[in-house]
Amino acid sequence: MRPLLEIARLELRRLWRSRAVLALLGLSLAWMFATPHVLKSDGTPDGARELYVHFSLGGAFALTLIALASSAASSLSRERDEKRLQLTLVRPVRFFAVALARTIALVAVGAANLAVCAVVLAFSADTAIRCSRVVSPVMISPRAEAELMYDEFMKDPETPPEVKKTKKSVVLRLLTQKAVDNYQSIAPGETVSWDFGEVPGADSSRLAVRLRFTNDFDMREEVRGTFVYGGLSGVVSNITQAVVKVPLVRNGEEESPGAPAPRLSFTNAGETSLMLRPRRDINILVEEDSFAANLVRAYLELVSIMALVIAFAMLLGAGLGRSVAVFTCISFIFASVVSGDIIEQYPDQLETDRIDSIGLAITRAVQFVSRPVASLRPLAALSSDEMVEGGETAQVFALDFLLVPLVASLLCGAVMTRKKQ
Amino acid sequence: MSSILALKAVSKTFSDFWLRPTVKAVDALDLEVRKGEVFALLGPNGSGKSTTIKMILGLIEPTAGEISLFGMKPSCIEARRRLGYLPELSYLHPFLTARETLSYYAGLCSLDRKTASSRIDELLEMTDLAAAASRPVGTFSKGMARRVALASALIGKPEFLILDEPTSGLDPVSTDEVKTLVKTLAADGMTILMTSHLLADAGDVSNRVMILDHGRCAAEGDVAGIKGSLEEYFLSKISQRREFKVAPFLTGGAA
The missing domain is CATH 3.40.50.300 (P-loop containing nucleotide triphosphate hydrolases)
Incomplete structure (x- = not known):
């Protein structure tokens, strides 16, 4: 344990005395304070908070992540190039502990930096709101729906012959994508309903319905009508906002105890048909927790993602030269961020040629392994006042903060044993 | 033997x-x-x-x-x-002082703080570096750096x-x-x-x-x-x- 602490302390001293910590903190704070003045929100407290979370905290996180990942990628490789590493490795120290201690030190710096930014956010934005758990309609999975559609789709004479020759797995993937985006049309005067199953906290918490019409084209819909959920109801009349929250209030009808979970129904009172994607566009929001508690959970997830990237960068530095390791690490972060957009640009693999198919397969693999970095789910949830679930935070923390850095450090140890010092 | x-x-x-x-x-x-x-x-x-x-x-x-x-x-x-090892060049961390350098290697040898402290004092005395113990080793001459490296090699009493x-x-x-x-x-x-x-x-x-x-x-x-x-x-x-x-x-x- 003592050697581990000494190596971590050495790394912290290096970062502190080279003024890297202060430079990172200064840049992060400058970014946090500058973005609200440079970027303008829609003028509402919600919009300002979204801007703070998404751009200020998100930007500070990206800055911290890239700086510390570069530092991690060069940490072992620089010491090896300068021959200092051998003086540590000839001591009674396990090789993996050398990598683990450095990872711990860099994660500690990142966590402290992000904590300062989170405190700035908490004092700058309007945080007197409560965050909500998001409940989606209970539907069969898009994959299952795709499998149900498959036979019919292949028998359809309008399906192009080249599609019929394509592998089943590829067609299923495309149909799954289509199932996620399946639209439901609600005619004027029509009433439709969706099953949300048992909504946890439905009896005691305040509920709302959220309609979200945002898509790639930022399309907004005119929506007028009434939602009814058991003894609760809400009226919506909106033509301006892309995201509409409709509070549900008691409508005087009593619910019988022990009755099955109610369905959420909607009656379209508008003059045009309403198009929405049930899997994406409609949710019940259950008010749960304070913004501060949500921020703490989001913070823990962001620090865990940081630990994951730092551990990966450290592994690169253990096996590769300094410049190659840093370049590979930064490229991987960049690829993880853009891979989703690349796949969105080529949604239909059938239309692409062989080279494109290979590129897409590689991009999908990158996207798969870099999901935590690419999605940045905690920031997205925090900016839209959604609950960062405690269970999810615990899972991310256990995997990305504890397990992955430990395994990566063990691999670093194995690589250092093989690597010529 | x-x-x-x-x-x-x-x-x-x-x-x-x-x-x-x-x-x-x-x-x-x-x-x-x-x-x-x-x-x-x-x-x-x-x-x-x-x-x-x-x-x-x-x-x-x-x-x-x-x-x-x-x-x-x-x-x-x-x-x-x-084992103790003195490499061909000293390869010290330039941002550490002589005392911190010895303390780092004492920590790697899992010496407790009391033993480490007394051994560091003895080695600084032995290598005639006591007066420069609080200076960063990056400012040392080659001979002084060599003596710090030698003291580091001896800290674990090999x-x-x-x-x-x-x-x-x-x-x-x-x-x-x-x-x-x-x-x-x-x-x-x-x-x-x-x-x-x-x-x-x-x-x-x-x-x-x-x-x-x-x-x-x-x-x-x-x-x-x-x-x-x-x-x-x-x-x-x-x-x-x-x-x-x-x-x-x-x-x-x-x-």
Whole structure:
């Protein structure tokens, strides 16, 4: 344990005395304070908070992540190039502990930096709101729906012959994508309903319905009508906002105890048909927790993602030269961020040629392994006042903060044993 | 005397990226260092001294043969606990002070704070660095940095000390101080393996000497016993010395 602490302390001293910590903190704070003045929100407290979370905290996180990942990628490789590493490795120290201690030190710096930014956010934005758990309609999975559609789709004479020759797995993937985006049309005067199953906290918490019409084209819909959920109801009349929250209030009808979970129904009172994607566009929001508690959970997830990237960068530095390791690490972060957009640009693999198919397969693999970095789910949830679930935070923390850095450090140890010092 | 270190038919061949062998740095080397002796590895640049040392330290794996350090593999933690190492250059962290440097290596040896503190004071005193203990080692002269590195090698109170060219780059006074220190440590019973390309350095302090040439043992024995071989070897090396042909433009000739 003592050697581990000494190596971590050495790394912290290096970062502190080279003024890297202060430079990172200064840049992060400058970014946090500058973005609200440079970027303008829609003028509402919600919009300002979204801007703070998404751009200020998100930007500070990206800055911290890239700086510390570069530092991690060069940490072992620089010491090896300068021959200092051998003086540590000839001591009674396990090789993996050398990598683990450095990872711990860099994660500690990142966590402290992000904590300062989170405190700035908490004092700058309007945080007197409560965050909500998001409940989606209970539907069969898009994959299952795709499998149900498959036979019919292949028998359809309008399906192009080249599609019929394509592998089943590829067609299923495309149909799954289509199932996620399946639209439901609600005619004027029509009433439709969706099953949300048992909504946890439905009896005691305040509920709302959220309609979200945002898509790639930022399309907004005119929506007028009434939602009814058991003894609760809400009226919506909106033509301006892309995201509409409709509070549900008691409508005087009593619910019988022990009755099955109610369905959420909607009656379209508008003059045009309403198009929405049930899997994406409609949710019940259950008010749960304070913004501060949500921020703490989001913070823990962001620090865990940081630990994951730092551990990966450290592994690169253990096996590769300094410049190659840093370049590979930064490229991987960049690829993880853009891979989703690349796949969105080529949604239909059938239309692409062989080279494109290979590129897409590689991009999908990158996207798969870099999901935590690419999605940045905690920031997205925090900016839209959604609950960062405690269970999810615990899972991310256990995997990305504890397990992955430990395994990566063990691999670093194995690589250092093989690597010529 | 019991053996501290034993190398049996140890070879090391370096390979390129495609695993094609490029250089055979050490070739079927047998070596034994016994408890309490000062053993010197002598040889010119590129003779395989540093590669041999790195294999003994477990920093690189031999291609063939066996290395036994305290009866264990060099990569074994317990073997490394009983070892001290001074590299050819000091390789110190320039942002640490002398005291912090020693404290860092004491921590790596898992010494408790009290023992570490008293040992650091003793070593700073011994290496005449007490007055400069709070200065960053990046501001030290080469001789001072060398003394910090030596103190770092001794912080864990090793039974076996490996000194890779300990007098390299030092002035005559500092060289003499290092030699005196080596003699003192040897007199206290410490086993020492040192490398050098200077016969005078090795001859002054060591009990036994091995001459390495192209990774092979050219001669081995006690200093007095193989003095003839040593002189013959170095004379042969001098006779084979490279003649540098001076580029004409340096002497005013045609470019």
